[in-house]
Each structure stands twice: as C-alpha cells, then as structure tokens.
Amino acid sequence: MPELPEVETVCRGLSENILELNVSSVEVYAEKLRDFIPADLNKKILNHTITKIERKAKYILIYLTPNVNFQSQVLIIHLGMSGRLTIQDEVYERKKHDHVILKLNSVLLVFNDARRFGIFTLTDLENLSQHKLFRKLGLEPLSKEFTVAKLKALFKNRNKNIKNTLMDASLIVGIGNIYASEALFRSAIHPERMASSLTDKDIKKLHEQIIITLEDAIRAGGSTLKDFSKANGESGYFQYQFKVYGREGLPCFTCKTLIQRIVQGGRSSFFCSKCQK
Numbered sequence: 001m002p003e004l005p006e007v008e009t010v011c012r013g014l015s016e017n018i019l020e021l022n023v024s025s026v027e028v029y030a031e032k033l034r035d036f037i038p039a040d041l042n043k044k045i046l047n048h049t050i051t052k053i054e055r056k057a058k059y060i061l062i063y064l065t066p067n068v069n070f071q072s073q074v075l076i077i078h079l080g081m082s083g084r085l086t087i088q089d090e091v092y093e094r095k096k097h098d099h100v101i102l103k104l105n106s107v108l109l110v111f112n113d114a115r116r117f118g119i120f121t122l123t124d125l126e127n128l129s130q131h132k133l134f135r136k137l138g139l140e141p142l143s144k145e146f147t148v149a150k151l152k153a154l155f156k157n158r159n160k161n162i163k164n165t166l167m168d169a170s171l172i173v174g175i176g177n178i179y180a181s182e183a184l185f186r187s188a189i190h191p192e193r194m195a196s197s198l199t200d201k202d203i204k205k206l207h208e209q210i211i212i213t214l215e216d217a218i219r220a221g222g223s224t225l226k227d228f229s230k231a232n233g234e235s236g237y238f239q240y241q242f243k244v245y246g247r248e249g250l251p252c253f254t255c256k257t258l259i260q261r262i263v264q265g266g267r268s269s270f271f272c273s274k275c276q277k
C-alpha cells in the first residue's frame, strides 16, 4: 500500500510533468472504485488548466482552473491499495484496470487500480476544506502543526500501544505500517509500549525520527512496493534500506540481535528487542 513518502513522490513527479497543462479530454471506464467516480467529471473539468498539485495526508490534490466562466475544481485522488497514476504518451493503448484517462496537451494522465480501493473524485475549490474526506484527519507530520507539544498531548492518557497509535490517521496522517516500525526503531522505542508511557525524552526523539524517516524515504523516491510506480511510469526501485521492516530473523544493523516480528492490530510490526525498550 503506498504510504506518505510514495504519495509525496507521485505528487512531485506530477508537478514536474503536468503543471500548466490543459484538460482536453476525459475518459472514464469505471463507475465506482471505493466510491463513485463523478458522472459529470468530463463536464466539470474539460478545458481546465492544472494550476497546483499537492499532497494532503495520503490524498493527491490536483487543482484545476477554468479557462472560461466555470468554477475552480480539485481532483481528489487516493491510491488505495494498488492505485497508480502514470504519465503516458499520447499514443497509448489502454491497459486492463485503467479507469480514468485525462488527455493533457500531448500527454495522458492514467489512473490504474487493479484492486479498486482507490478514490478518484472531485470537489469545488470552495468546499475543499469541508470535504468529508478531510474533516477528521489528524496532524500532518511534515507540516508546522506537527510539534512535540501536540504529539505529547495526543499520547497523554492513551492506553493503546505506540505502534497502532502512530498508525491512527485520526491522530497523525500518513504513517503506515512500514514507517511506524522504522520510526520506532530509530527512536529506540518498543512497539508494544503504551503511548501514555512515553517519556518527554522518548516523545522528542520519536517526533524527530518520524520526520527524518519520512524525509529519508521521500529523498529515496518512496520505497519500493510491488504496486507502486513513480508518476512518470518508471517502475518502483529499491533505494530505501529498511532497518527493521521486513527483516524478521535478520541481524539488527546496530547490535546483531535478530529482528523479531509480532502482529499488532492485525499488522506486522518489526523490531529489535535489544535496541528498543
């Protein structure tokens, strides 16, 4: 499943390639993914120009400004489990699971999603901040609102393990299974600790390491996941070396103790029992 660094990488790739382009055709091949694709998508965004692309939590927002007297629109895209956004040449043969194809000047923006857990929807710009998808989102870890004090407030009295606490999108957005394990290792915090048991020193360290872990992964172009590919269609590649994730039974890079795997909230957690307390 694409996590925050992958989504950020896709947004950056799109910004480099499709800003200022104009939507000259809209082809929709599916009525519904996780939710309905708006039936009037074509009518609403045709002849609009892409003016901004940004990430909000794990959503990709593509801002579209009309050339004539229409309202500004924002495409809201979520990659779900297996969604991919790629940029293709104008001459392109539609592939299986390509659900939406936007023609932008002389390139195509293609949304493919084999498992159909993705979202491809639209809102008026003025309703964006009130949109149901964004009302209950937690702190954005790569923004100014993500402070040690706010993290401390979230953890106070929270009697739930720190791993699942980090992954709760109503508290903090965009930290999935991989980066929760990685950030906890880098902070020397055991994934089974109660969030409320973290000391001020632990929280300060964790705050710092969440940011560093995500930024490292973004710098490496998002990690390699089988269903993930960069926005320009290059297939995923392995550059980001996980320290614990997926390394069960392999020696810890720091102390050589074998990395363990446990299941928390139905998801695997990887950790070093010596380095993480």
Ligand SMILES: [Zn+2]
Residues within 6 Å of the ligand: 252, 253, 254, 255, 256, 257, 272, 273, 274, 275, 276
């Ligand atoms: Zn270790």
